[in-house]
Amino acid sequence: MIVQLLTSFTGALGFCLVFHLRRRYMFAASLGGLLTCGVYLAAASIWSGILLPTLTAAAFAALYAEFLAWFMGAPATLFLIPALLIPLVPGRPLYYAMYYAVQQDMDLSADFARQTALYALGIALGASLVWALADMRRHLKQNGFGN
């Protein structure tokens, strides 16, 4: 578990470098990777399955990114992508789905393909929920409601 937390930090840092993120945002963005991984692990210990933990972690990552975007005055994407990529993007089930398809084990392949889809769905649902709320908040603010 500690390995996973650490590597989601260093992995996010790696993606920050690849995506040419400014140095002053790097720590916050990489920390997002670690925290998202932590939330995922915590959620996975409460709920079984893939959808709910992924949804929770993605919602957390999007919330973290929106908060930092507000706090640092930069687009939320900068903080969201590094945080999401390592802990949640379903590289593993996608790989095994391909692997077993080639091995002609269609049952296992279909199972991993289903897992891949569930991860993707979880990320999309969790993040969209936060985006929709953040968007509505911006609109309300523009129209003079609340602050």
Add this chain to the structure above:
Amino acid sequence: MNADKIPVPAQPEVLLHCLMDIAEALLAVGAEVNRVEDTLTRMGTAYGAVRMNAFVITSSIVVTMTLPSGRDITQTRRILTPGGTDFTVLEALNDLSRRCCADPIPLDELRREVAQITAEAPKPLLVYLGSALAAGSCALFFGGSMTDGLVAALFGLVICRLQRHFGPQCPNRLVFNLLSALAVGISITLCAFFLPELHADKILIGDIMLLIPGLAMTNAVRDTMVGSPISGAMRLIETLLWAGALAMGFMSAFLLMGGIGL
């Protein structure tokens, strides 16, 4: 919002051309379609347009700017490159547009700043380092050993090299993903054959992460859900095709290597 205070520049065509440059640059560095449309609309209005009709999809930009005199100016831009990711440029352009909306700077200065921002390229060494770090970390994250992590990091360097030098030679991203997944799949399987202590699956999973179009997919979902569903759906189809090509490439590699008994 400042329409009554800001005079429209003497050459509105030049202004619109400059706004199109900003929009094109934003798309090229990984901004959401929604953000591009929003930036066009806000900046046009800040510079005195009465109305901005911006329609952006990942392959085209169409803008009609209505001037206070009632005259309409339309410009379109065809976007041919699929777009990469450069968060420094994205952030700088976003910052520039915010500043201009609050207090529009002269047109010459705007053009100079845009040219300056888009000319800023990342240092190659850091991009290579990042690819190695990301791939190595992913391999470890998914349960690989330290050696697996190191080998994945080495292949991360190879993928980075491919993305920088082989990518631009390919007709499109689909072909690039297919061919690079094939090449990387074959090389890693061979490596694991000669060094049996390696876990080919963990190394491959680490390196797949570098090729998965994560940002484009996230933007596609974001545009579909809270932006413009049409543009989002177009990008979603594109990214699914890229991911499919990736899967095809790796599967072909497994088939080939399985065929010769590795």
